[in-house]
Amino acid sequence: MPTQNPVFIPGPTNIPDRLRKACDMATIDHRSPDFRAIFEPAIAGVKKVLGTRTGEIILFPATGTGGWEAAISNTLSPGETVLAARHGMFSHRWIDMCTRHGLDMQVIEAPWGAGVPVAAYAEALTADTGHRIKAVLVTHNETATGVRSDIAAVRRALDAAKHPALLLVDGVSSIGSMPFEMDAWGVDIAIAGSQKGFMLPAGLSILGISQKAIAAMEAAKLPRTFFDFRDMLASYKTGGYPYTPPVGLINGLATSVEMLMEEGLDNVYARHARIAEGVRRAVAAWGLKPCAQSPDLYSETVTAIVVPQGFNGTDIVTHAARTYQVAFGVGLGQVAGKVFRIGHLGMLTDVLMLSGIATAEMAMADLGLPVKLGSGVAAAQDFYRSNGGAARVAAE
Structure with a gap:
């Protein structure tokens, strides 16, 4: 018989009965007001969890890896320079993705078990007087090593260097479980997943997008179709999707943020x-x-x-x-x-x-x-x- 024991892995996490029931729902028309009644509370709740008033929320039918790809493909062009540190498996995988997309990676190597090397970031940003670096990547919580990095310190390094690069943060295993302040930390794209702090099945890539990142969309030349922010934001104006959404998961997300706010x-x-x-x-x-x-x-x-x-x-x-x-x-x-x-x-x-x-x-x-x-x-x-x-x- 299937075990009833909880899991002790850093995601997917155990799913509360209330959320399982929220995801288990009858089919509805995803272009109807019924869907909008689910979708809008989910978006509003995620904003609170991310700590943003000014950003937009986008929900893709994907995982955190899809969120990484959406973040870079909507804001960058082939050959542009990206600053990142490799200090664990998930920072490594994001770097690998960027390389496959034809981006010029400026990688700072750090020991596995260390956090993001803020001083090395500051040095690289200060030296980049021509502003070749277009984005800075940070893994907030490196699950391979159990390490949390200081996002606010990276923002201070960007500000001290007066550098305009975008700050893209992988918060997949931190958001919803650890403090995250998108606006206060000046994060341009925050990436989460449904299967971690939101306690849902895998299948939703949850992104917070700053107005600065939205402004970068039109100039970005990396190809994107399924992950195009423009299509998503245009459809959201009418409470819909450019394609079929995972309605049950979004209903689960609305309930998840309700539970987080209740606690x-x-x-x-x-x-x-x-x-x-x-x-x-x-x-x-x-x-x-x-x-x-x-x-x-x-x-x-x-x-x-x-x-x-x-x-x-x-x-x-x-x-x-x-x-x-x-x-x-x-x-x-x-x-x-x-x-x-x-x-x-x-x-x-x-x-x-x-x-x-x-x-x-x-x-x-x-x-x-x-x-x-x-x-x-x-x-x-x-x-x-x-x-x-x-x-x-x-x-x-």
Whole structure:
């Protein structure tokens, strides 16, 4: 029988029953007022989650990778220069996409486990007095290494250099789970996906687009048809789509943002931070360390855990899946085999997270890692009791 165990991967995340039911709906005419009644609340809610009043929201039937392609193809032309850093699998994949599109990539290499190298960005932008660089790419939350980067600092570097380049941000595994301030950080395109903080099935690429990015559309010469912002925005004026939309997912999105607002975004972010810290307390109790180089880089949605020499992180993930029917994340790219990942985003609670920590302990102990059963669970319990459940009981 199918397992009822939650998953502990950094996406797709567990789907609340309320959202499953919202996506499971009868067919409606997507050119009717009934669709507009679903679509408009979804757009308005996403604006709040992204932290934008002035930007436009576009929803493509795609994933975060489609959002990357839409971002570059609508704002850039072949041969134009793009500044990016490679410090994890997903920053690497965006760079690879840009290269395949014929863009001239100025890549800053950084260690996997480091954040975006803001000082190197600042140096490159200051040196670019001719403004050859047309866009700057940043991965806000690198799920391969469990690293969060400082988007506001990149904006400060752009402003200090008085550089007009667009700021394009991959927020797929952060938006809806960690604070994101599109307007305040001067983000020109923010990219999210339905399957992460929005707790939905994969299938929606969610983009926030600044007026500056919209102004760049007409000059952009990279080919786009399915991902053309112009077609989407023109259709949105009448509450429709230029092609058939995924109505069930959009209905789910409207419900998802309703749920996020009911909990309160500050409470959503605090819950993710609390659950993540409990995981990190467990990791420390096991005698292990996160892949992220320093605490200021710790992600609130995923922790990549470095395994001791002589062990393989992929074996832990495989064993947990086969023996306990629980999913964790494998290491990717340069950290393949060197880490395993615990995702802690979406609909998770302290109690659900404790089950994941306990399962990780069992899998590691089964494979002979020097981990004492109960040590990580106890460390997380102590933290959650002091910062979660105990506080709620006192308040009641």
